Amino acid sequence: MLTQFAKVGVVFLAVCLRPKRIPSSTRSVFYEVTTMAIADTYTNFQDGLKMPLLGLGTWKSEPPKVTSAVMSAIDAGYRHIDCAYAYENEAEVGEGIQAKLKDGTVQRGELFITSKLFDSFHKSDEVENGLKKTLESLKLDYLDLYLIHWPFAIENVPGVMYPEGPDGKTLYTDTHFTETWRGMENLVAKGLVKSIGLSNFNISQIKEILALPNKVPIANNQIELSPYLVQDELVDFCRSHNITVTAYSPLGSPDREDPQPNEPVLMEDPKLVDPAKKKGKSVAQILIRYHLQQGIACIPKSVTPSRIQENFESLNFELTDGEIAELKSLNRNHRYCTYYEAFGHPLHPFDSSRKS
Numbered sequence: 001m002l003t004q005f006a007k008v009g010v011v012f013l014a015v016c017l018r019p020k021r022i023p024s025s026t027r028s029v030f031y032e033v034t035t036m037a038i039a040d041t042y043t044n045f046q047d048g049l050k051m052p053l054l055g056l057g058t059w060k061s062e063p064p065k066v067t068s069a070v071m072s073a074i075d076a077g078y079r080h081i082d083c084a085y086a087y088e089n090e091a092e093v094g095e096g097i098q099a100k101l102k103d104g105t106v107q108r109g110e111l112f113i114t115s116k117l118f119d120s121f122h123k124s125d126e127v128e129n130g131l132k133k134t135l136e137s138l139k140l141d142y143l144d145l146y147l148i149h150w151p152f153a154i155e156n157v158p159g160v161m162y163p164e165g166p167d168g169k170t171l172y173t174d175t176h177f178t179e180t181w182r183g184m185e186n187l188v189a190k191g192l193v194k195s196i197g198l199s200n201f202n203i204s205q206i207k208e209i210l211a212l213p214n215k216v217p218i219a220n221n222q223i224e225l226s227p228y229l230v231q232d233e234l235v236d237f238c239r240s241h242n243i244t245v246t247a248y249s250p251l252g253s254p255d256r257e258d259p260q261p262n263e264p265v266l267m268e269d270p271k272l273v274d275p276a277k278k279k280g281k282s283v284a285q286i287l288i289r290y291h292l293q294q295g296i297a298c299i300p301k302s303v304t305p306s307r308i309q310e311n312f313e314s315l316n317f318e319l320t321d322g323e324i325a326e327l328k329s330l331n332r333n334h335r336y337c338t339y340y341e342a343f344g345h346p347l348h349p350f351d352s353s354r355k356s
Contacts, residue, residue, distance in 0.1 A: 055080030057301035070096025094138035122153035127183025195219035
């Protein structure tokens with residue numbers, strides 16, 4: 001839950017950035033969304049920084065389209081942009097960011113940019129090289145949040161993202177993520193990133209990081225979440241250690257290239273479609289609001305300006321506690337994003353023999 005102080009601070013920020021008449025109710029300001037609104041809910045990191053709960057995801061966004069998507073998102077009010085080296089579109093994401101910085105829509109300090117360390121830069125002395133490739137593509141001097149994308153590592157072969165052996169399988173290494181974390185901490189010390197965290201780490205793996213004599217706290221764990229995959233145990237564990245959580249694929253990743261045979265389609269579930277119609281909202285808005293209202297950051301992907309705006313307006317209504325509970329009851333522990341190619345690797349966070 002947000003404190004009254006946080007709410008007032010958000011109102012102050014909105015007024016300073018976009019002057020307008022303030023309604024008498026702080027609550028009405030807090031949930032007001034216009035085409036030029038500022039994303040007005042945040043989650044606080046234990047290092048004192050804060051991250052907007054709603055962000056634009058860029059996984060699977062085609063390079064020619066993602067530039068305009070980022071620009072549309074910033075114009076709509078998004079201030080959190082999530083990207084990754086692995087998505088192979090960071091240069092185009094950067095073009096969108098730079099365009100909005102150049103035209104004065106935002107200043108760098110108003111944006112929250114997240115990216116992720118690619119699997120081939122896990123050795124401690126290679127972590128900075130991985131980050132610099134991202135910074136060069138985005139044309140930025142620093143990141144607000146940098147995550148270890150996956151717990152396991154891939155061989156670093158120049159010019160090849162996923163090197164393969166004679167058997168056609170990806171060449172993985174035994175570099176342990178605890179070594180990688182040391183390299184991540186160095187990035188904070190050098191001022192290249194403000195906060196660091198994890199992505200796709202399970203409870204036992206997080207415990208290994210927590211057991212280190214850490215100089216920098218774990219700010220965030222980005223994981224797949226939806227009503228079909230609630231992962232309450234993992235979310236609760238993160239919260240108990242002051243680790244914020246971000247939900248990726250909150251809409252069920254319907255446009256993935258590798259759908260599983262006969263997999264359930266989240267956005268077609270009648271228990272989502274019917275409530276959405278009754279509220280006059282889209283299914284996507286219901287799914288986004290479901291996460292935001294639990295204090296979980298959410299990064300839905302879209303390249304369509306109207307959908308980007310519609311998703312942002314998820315800030316403009318509430319679900320009841322009963323509706324949240326009903327959505328949670330849909331849980332079937334179904335994971336859309338499995339990274340099945342790496343099943344069998346000892347550090348895979350959720351293959352068939354491991355608990356997420």
